[in-house]
Amino acid sequence: MESIGSAPGPPLAPADSALRTEAQEALAALTGRADVGFRDGQFEAISALVEERRRVLVVQRTGWGKSAVYFLAALLQRRRGAGPALIISPLIALMRDQVAAARRAGVRAEAMSSANPTQWEDIEQALEADELDVLLVSPERLVNPRFRAEQLPRLVQRCGLLVIDEAHCISDWGHDFRPDYRRLRDLVAELGDQVPVLATTATANSRVVADVAEQLGSRGEGASAVLTLRGALTRDSLRLGCLTLPDDRSRLEYLAQHLDELPGSGIIYTLTVSAAEDLADLLDRPGRRVRTYTGRTDSEERAELEQALKDNEVKALAATSALGMGFDKPDLGFVVHLGAPSSPVAYYQQVGRAGRATDTAEVLLLPGREDRAIWEYFATASMPAQADADAVLAELARSGAPLSTPALEARVDVKRSSLELLLKVLAVEGAVEAVRGGWVATGASWTYDAERYENVARARRAEQQAMLEYERLQPGDPQQCRMMFLARQLDDDTAAPCGRCDVCAGPWYPLPESGSQTASAPASASAPASASPSGGPGSSREAVSRLLDRVGVPVDPRKQWPQGLDRLEVTSEAGEPLRGNIPPGERVEEGRVLARMSDLGWAVPLRHLLAVDEDGRRVDAELTPAIAQRVVEVLKDWDWAQRPAAVVSVPSTTRPTLVRRLASGIARTGRMQDLGELGLAPGAAPLHGARNSAFRVAALWGRFTVPPQLTEAIAAMDGAPILLVDDEIDTRWTMTIAGRALRRAGSGPVLPLALAQVS
Template identity: 75%
Template sequence: MDTTATVPGPDGSSALRDEALEALRALTGRADASFHDGQFEAIEALVEQRRRVLVVQRTGWGKSAVYFLSALLQRRRGSGPALIISPLIALMRDQVAAAHRAGVRAEAISSANPTEWRDIEEGLAADAIDVLLVSPERLVNPRFREEQLPRLVDRCGLLVIDEAHCISDWGHDFRPDYRRLRDLVAELGAHVPVLATTATANSRVVTDVAEQLGTGGEGSDVLTLRGSLTRESLRLGSLSLADDRQRLDYLVRHLDSFEGSGIIYALTVSAAEDLASLLDRPGRRVRAYTGRTDPEERAELEQALKDNEVKALAATSALGMGFDKPDLGFVIHLGAPSSPVAYYQQVGRAGRATDRADVLLLPGKEDRAIWEYFATSSMPSQESAAQVLTALAEAGSPLSTPALEARVDVRRSALELLLKVLAVDGAVQNVKGGWISTGAPWHYDAERYGTVARARREEQQAMLEYERLAGGPEQCRMVFLARQLDDTTAELCGRCDVCAGPWFPAPDAPASTAGGDTTASDGADERVAALLERVGVPVEPRASWPSGLDRLLGAGAPKGRIPEGERAAEGRVIARMSDLGWAVPLRELLRTDEDGRPVDAVVPERIGSRIVEVLKDWGWDQRPVAVVAVPSTTRPQLVGSLAAGIASIGRLEDLGTLDLAPGAGPLRGGGNSAFRVADLWERFAVGPELQSRLDALDGAPVLLVDDVIDTRWTSAVAARLLRRAGSGPVLPLALAQQA
C-alpha cells in the first residue's frame, strides 16, 4: 500500500516531540530551531510507528535532520545502530560532522578511510556507534557482505536510504547497486523502520521507490511525505547566445555581477577545465572540479568554496549530491543537462539559506550531441549481457574484470555497469578472485529498457522546452521545473526572467567588475579568442598492450610494454570533440547522415589552415619527411585530402596509405581494448611499394594521418607496422580526438 501525505501535518505536542525538538536544537546549534512541516511527522512514523517512510522534499528542507534525530531517538529506546546508505564520500563527510553536533556517534566506511575500518568494526562490536554510513557499492564487497552486513542486519534499528531516486532506473542518477537495497529491506523484516529520502523524484520514480520499499510482507506499507519542491530564493533565467565565443565572452565580462560565490557547471571535463583556466584571475579565483580531480583535492576545493576563498568552481556533475553550502550565491550552466530533473537537482545547490540566489542557463548547440553520447553508454545491451553470462559460465572459476575483458567485447566502464546490473538481478556474484555466474536464469527486459530510453528522449525534449519558455499564461521557469517533478502545488514565482523579464546583464552591457577592479574584464576578447582559437591537443601514445590478447590472437600475441622502437610517438589533433571552440566545426565535419553513415568530404580550407598551425607549433625533435595515411572505409575522401594537403603544404613525401586487408569493412564501434587490437591486428600491412619508399627514407620520421583518434589502438598497431618496416618515429596526426 502506498499512503501519500501532503504536508503540512499537525503541529501537536507530545513527549516525543519535545525530546526530538531538543535534539534538533543541538543538531543545528540554534536555541530557536523548530521543525519544518513534515519533519516531525516523519520522525514520529519511524520511531513510534516503525513504518517505512519515503520523504520527497526540496533541497535544504532538512532530510538529514530527520534520519539523524530518528537514529538518536531509536538508540535511546534500546534499538541497534542505524545503517545509512549514502552515495557520495563528500556527502558522508558532511553527514558525520552534522551527526556529531547532535551527539550522535556516527562513522563512515568508504574508500577514503580504509585505515579506520578496523577501529569502526570494533566500535560496532562494542555498541559504541549509533550510525554507520556506507555506500551502496559497499554492499557488493564480498568481505563486507559476508562479515559485517549479517551482523548489521541482525542489530539494525533503522535503515536510511539517502538520495533514494538512485534506486529507480527511471531516475536521473540511477545506480545499479541501489537495486540491491530491495533485498536488504526484505531481510530486515517489517519491524525495522526504513526511511528513504530524495529531492528529485517525479511520480514515476516515487512509485518505483515505494514499491521497492514495500517488500517484506504484511505491515510494510509505505508512507510518502511529499512537500512543495519550489524554491522561493531561486531567480531562474536562460540566455541563448549564438556560439561558444559569445557564451564565454559573457561569462568573462559578467561573472562578477553574480553575488557571492557559486558553481559554473559544464557538460564535459575538458570544458570545465577550460572554463577555470579562462575565468581564474588574481583576486577572483576559479578552480576546476571534475571526475579527474583527486579525492583529496576535491575536499580542499569544496572547503574553499564554502569559505568563499574562490569565486566559483567550474564543475561537471561530479560536484552534485551531498555538497552543502547554504549561502551559495549562484549556479550557472554552460550547456544544459539532459533533463529538467537533473537540472533542478544541480540548481538546488544554491540559495538554501539566503533570500536570493541566481540561476542562469547558457545552452549550447552541442548539448544534444553530448546527451546522446551519455545516453547510449548508460543502458546494457542484450548482446553484451549474453556475452558476459556465457563467458562466466564457461570459465569454471572466478574471473577478474580484466580477465573478463579478454572474453567479451565490452568496454571497461560499460562492463562494470553491466556486471552490477547482473549482480543485482542475481545472475552473477562478486566473490574473492572476481566474478562468477550463479546459474540463475536472467531475462533481458527489452520492454522496460525501451520504455526508459523513450522517457530519456522525452526528458531531453522537455529541457529544450524549458530553454524556449518566453512568457505568456502560466509560463514560469520554476513552475515548469516543479511540474516536471509532478509537483502540482507550484505557483508563478514572479522572479524568473519569464515572469519578471530578464534580470541578468544583457550580452552587450558594460562589463561588470569586482570592487572597481577592471583586470577581470580587460582583455576579455583576447582571452576568449585565445581559448577558442587554440589548436593542437597532444595525444599520448599507448604504452602497453591490453591483457588477454593471447586468447584472441593465439601464440605469439604481444603482451606487456610496447617496445620503444615499435611505439607511436606523441601525436596531435586540432581539438578534442568535447572541447569548446573548434570542437563545433569538427563535429559538423565528422557528422553522420540520417541513416547513421559517416559523411565524407574533402577537408575545408578553414580546417586545413588549423592543421597547418598544429604542424607549425608541434615542436618535434626531428622534422618528419613524409606522410602516410590510415586507409579509411568510411571517409576515404576526407583522409586522402588531409594527407595530400599536408604533403603539399609541408613539402613532404606522400607515401599513400597502408594496405588494407581484403574485404575489410568499417571497424565496429565500442568494444574494449583487447577486442579492438584483435580487430586491427591483421587489418593493415606495409605493401611492397610502401616498403620500398620507407627504405629510401633511411629511418626518418613520418606523419601517420587519420580522421579521428578514438581508442589510440589504430595508431599503435599502424606505428608498430611502420617501425618494424624501417621507418623512423611515427607521429600520429588527426583532425579530432573522440574524448
C-alpha cells in the same frame, strides 16, 4: 501507499507528546539553536519511524532538512535500545557533511567509503563494541564481498533504522539511476517489518515516487502501507534565467566578463571533464580563484576543494555532475550551467545547491549547440546491450572460476566502463555475484528486459525534449515561469509563477554587448554590459581567444600491450606472445589532434565534419577551409624534434576521400613527400563500435600492410620522421598498429595526426 502532501493536516502523534519534546531538544542540539522548530512534515516523519516503526518516503526540496529527520530518528531509536542506523549515501562529499552534522547533534557517526580504507578496521571494532549510532556506507559497499559477508549480516541483525538517501537512485525512472541502489530492495526485505525504513529525495516525480514506494513496501501480513510525505518543491530564493548565445566563444566571453558580478561563491557546471578543465583555466586568475572538480579529481583533493568553496576561498568550482547530490554550502550564491543537463529534474537537483540559507541566489543556464550530441552519447552508453550480457554470462559459466574485470575484458568485446556497469546490473538482478577473486555466474535464470530498457530510453528522450522546452520559455507569458516549469516536471502541481525568474520579471542578468538575440531575452531589450573588475570586455575576449585558439591537443602514445591477447590468439610475427611494454623501436611518438570532441570551441565544427548519417554510417565529407587552415596551424606549432619529411595516410573504409585529401593537402602545403597510404589486408571490413583494448588490437592485427613501393620509399628516407594521418583517434590502437607497421618496415619516428580525438 498513504500520502501526505504539503498542506497542513492532523499530526501523526499528539503535538504535546513526550516524543516531540525529546525530539525538539535533540533538534536544538543538532542546529545549535534553542528557538528552532520543526518544519511541516519533519516531526511527522520522525514519529512514524520511532513510534510506529513505519516505512516512510520523504520527498522535499533541498534545504528542507531531510538529514535532520534521519539523524534525530537514529538518535531516538538508540535511546530506546535499538541498534545503530545504517545510512546508504551515494557520494563521499555527502558522507563527510553527514558525519559532521551527526556529530554536532551528539550522534556517534562514521562512514565507510573508498576515501578512508585505512579506518575501516577501527570502524568495525567500534561497531562490535556498540560505540556507533550511525554508519554511513555507499551502495557500492553492498557489492563488496568482504563487507557483504562479514559486516552486512551483523548490521542487518542489529539495525535499528535503515535510511536510503537520494532514493530516486533506486528507480530506473530517476534522473540518476544507479544499479547498486537496486540491491536495497533485497536489503529492505531482509530487515523485517519491525525495523523502520526512511527513504529521502528532493528529485522525484510521481512515477519515481510510486516505484520507490513499491520497493520499500512491507511484505509482512497486516503491515502498514508506506507513508509518503511530500512537500512543495519550489525554491523562493532562486532567481532563474536562461541566456542562449550563438557559440562557445560568446558563452565563454560572457562568463569571463560577468563572473565577478555574481554574488558570493558558486558552481559552474559543464557537461564534460575537458570543458570543466578549460573553463577553470580561462576563469582562474590572481584575486579570483576558479578550480576544477570532476570525476578525475582524487578524493583527497575533492575534500580540499569542497572546503575551499565552503570557506569562500574560491569564486567558483568548474565542475561536472561529480559535484552534485549532498554537497552542502547553505550560502552558495550562484549556479551557472555551461551546457544544459539532459533532464529538467537533474537540472533542478543541481541548481538546488544554491540559496539554501540566503534570501536570493542566481541561477543561469547558458545552453550550447553541442548539448544534444552529448546527451545522446551518455544515454546510449548507460544502456546495457543484450549481446554483451549474454557474452558475459557465457564466459563466466564457461570459466568455472571467478574472473576479474580485466580477465573478462579479454574474453568479451565490451569496453571497460560498459563492462563494469553491465556487471553491476547483472549482479543486482541476481545473475552474477562478486566474490573474492572476481565475478561468478550464479546460475539463476535471467532474461534481458528489452521492454523495460526501451521504456526507460523513451522516458529519457521525453526528458531531453522537456529540457529544450525549458530553454525556449519566453518572457511575458503569464502562464509560464521557470521555477513553476521545473516543479511541475516533478509533478508538484502546487507551483505558481515565482515572480523572480527572467520569464516572470524579465532578464535580471546583463545582456551581451552586441545585443544578440537570445531565447529568453529579445535583442531589443539588450543593454551595454559594464566593464567588470576582472578587466572588462577586451581582456575577456583576449583570454577566450587564447583558450579557443590553442593550437592542437597532444595525444599520448600507447606504450603497453593490453592483457589477454594470448587468449585471442594474437602473437608477434615470430609467434611470441604480446605482453608488457611495446618495444620503443615499434612505438609511435606523441601525436596531435585539432581538438577533442568534448572540447569547447573547435569540437562543434569537427562534429559537423565527422558526422554520421541516419543509419549510423560515417559521412565522407569535404574538408572545410577553416578546418584546413587549422590543420596548418597545428603543424606549424608542433614542437617536434625533427621535421617530418613525408606523409602516409591510414587506409579508410568509411571516409576514404576525406582522409586521402587531408594527407595529400598536408604534403603539398608542408612540402613533404606524399607516400600514399598503407595497404589494407584483403577483405578488411569497416571497424564498428568502440571495442575494448584487447579486442581492438585483435581486430586490427594484420589489417595493415606496407606495399613494396612504400617500403622502397621509406628505405630512401634514411630514418626521417613520417606523419601518419587519419580522420579520428579513439582508442589510439589504430595509430599504434599502423605506426608499428611503418616502424618495422624501417621508418624513422612516426607522428600521428588526426582531426579529432573521440574519447
